[in-house]
Amino acid sequence: MSKPEFNPFNPEFRAHPYPFYDSLRTHEPVHTTEFGMVVLTRYDDVSTTLKSADFSRDIEKYSTQATSESRQRRREMDRKRTKSILNLDPPDHTRLRRIVSKSFTPSAMEKLRGRIEQLVNTVLDAAQERGSIELIDDLAFPVPFQVISDLLAMPTERAEEMREWSQIITNSLEPTATDEELAQSDAAIEQLVPYLTSIIEDRRKNLGDDMLSSLITAEEAGDKMTTDELMAFLVLLYIAGHETTVNLIGNSTLALLRHPDQAAFVHQHGLNSQAIDELLRYDGPVQHTVRIPLKPVQYEAQGNTFTIEPGTVVLTSLGAANHDPAVFDAPHELRLDRPNSHRHMAFASGIHYCLGSALAKLETEVAVGTLFKRFPNMEIVGTPSWRDRLTIRGVNQLQLSLS
Ligand code: HEM
Numbered sequence: 133m134s135k136p137e138f139n140p141f142n143p144e145f146r147a148h149p150y151p152f153y154d155s156l157r158t159h160e161p162v163h164t165t166e167f168g169m170v171v172l173t174r175y176d177d178v179s180t181t182l183k184s185a186d187f188s189r190d191i192e193k194y195s196t197q198a199t200s201e202s203r204q205r206r207r208e209m210d211r212k213r214t215k216s217i218l219n220l221d222p223p224d225h226t227r228l229r230r231i232v233s234k235s236f237t238p239s240a241m242e243k244l245r246g247r248i249e250q251l252v253n254t255v256l257d258a259a260q261e262r263g264s265i266e267l268i269d270d271l272a273f274p275v276p277f278q279v280i281s282d283l284l285a286m287p288t289e290r291a292e293e294m295r296e297w298s299q300i301i302t303n304s305l306e307p308t309a310t311d312e313e314l315a316q317s318d319a320a321i322e323q324l325v326p327y328l329t330s331i332i333e334d335r336r337k338n339l340g341d342d343m344l345s346s347l348i349t350a351e352e353a354g355d356k357m358t359t360d361e362l363m364a365f366l367v368l369l370y371i372a373g374h375e376t377t378v379n380l381i382g383n384s385t386l387a388l389l390r391h392p393d394q395a396a397f398v399h400q401h402g403l404n405s406q407a408i409d410e411l412l413r414y415d416g417p418v419q420h421t422v423r424i425p426l427k428p429v430q431y432e433a434q435g436n437t438f439t440i441e442p443g444t445v446v447l448t449s450l451g452a453a454n455h456d457p458a459v460f461d462a463p464h465e466l467r468l469d470r471p472n473s474h475r476h477m478a479f480a481s482g483i484h485y486c487l488g489s490a491l492a493k494l495e496t497e498v499a500v501g502t503l504f505k506r507f508p509n510m511e512i513v514g515t516p517s518w519r520d521r522l523t524i525r526g527v528n529q530l531q532l533s534l535s
Pocket of ligand 1: 492
């Protein structure tokens with residue numbers, strides 16, 4: 133490969149990012165793109181950055197990077213909106229994270245196992261009758277979607293629209309998003325916000341035994357979430373909650389089918405937590421995230437010191453960190469018994485570490501584990517297709533013959 137470059141506009145880069153990450157990590161681990169963004173690909177740099185209090189997650193507030201007119205307009209709009217927990221810094225982040233994390237403990241998630249098993253088996257029973265399954269539409273999308281809807285006791289009559297809105301919003305997170313995609317996302321948010329706000333208002337009057345009711349009544353040191361904060365959190369849950377897990381189920385199934393020795397391992401040992409960590413490391417759904425330094429920060433690479441100024445967008449490549457040979461032996465090999473797979477960065481690190489990690493792993497364990505258990509001889513039909521995206525990476529279509 134010639135000069136290393138982080139270029140999401142290159143289709144080859146989007147389709148096969150790992151060789152590009154390797155080249156960047158080897159030749160320019162602190163890489164500045166032509167738009168002035170700094171890209172980090174070494175595990176240690178990514179980890180230190182995500183854990184450091186010298187960085188903000190609030191791009192809208194702190195980025196000084198020039199951007200297109202439509203992105204600038206969006207930035208202005210976002211500034212006015214109530215931010216979700218993901219875009220807040222301490223102390224606001226600390227306060228909200230304390231409130232919401234009470235609902236997301238591993239033991240609370242484990243209670244969902246029975247329901248997830250039931251959903252997965254219902255889908256697989258129907259697939260067995262047909263003798264085939266399209267993994268993404270039939271299993272990987274509907275199961276996490278139903279689980280998050282159940283958790284929040286959300287009405288399901290607008291499920292189709294919710295799915296469409298969250299896909300449109302997810303597309304707008306890509307660095308390559310066009311003006312049209314950004315406008316579509318703004319329109320989706322305009323529809324989603326009043327819809328979710330009205331649900332929250334209704335629920336205030338009719339509290340139940342669901343997570344939304346718990347969030348409405350949750351208090352931390354006498355402090356409660358406002359309707360706007362709840363709404364921002366629900367939007368995040370819908371997007372984070374299924375646009376990511378669908379890809380973990382899809383990417384993991386495809387990776388296993390392409391590595392029969394590892395699929396045999398699943399048949400023998402089941403899909404345990406260590407194996408799911410390895411699947412997250414091998415081809416995780418979230419390929420990067422961003423931070424903004426609040427003061428000058430320094431990185432050492434190849435005998436040089438790089439000083440990054442406040443306001444610069446720093447992209448931490450989670451996918452590249454997960455394939456860093458300094459941490460993971462033979463990183464491009466899928467090894468479900470890899471002893472240190474739990475060190476992966478697929479859920480990021482530091483204060484924004486994924487709140488839904490236990491749920492995502494549980495859903496994947498049940499969905500992918502049951503699929504392989506029930507259909508040990510399944511085969512791929514045709515050529516699987518990928519979504520043409522980089523930030524949220526995932527299989528788009530995976531047709532399987534089950535008999
Ligand atoms: C395989 C599936 C998933 C992956 C790969 C994933 C990945 C991530 C990553 C990388 C972040 C941190 C982003 C950053 O630091 O900038 C994050 C944050 C978050 N995730 Fe997930 N996620 C997944 C599933 C879920 C699920 C199922 C939920 C909830 C139902 C969820 C809820 C959240 C929330 C609320 C945050 C923000 C936490 C905070 O800012 O403190 N995620 N996720």
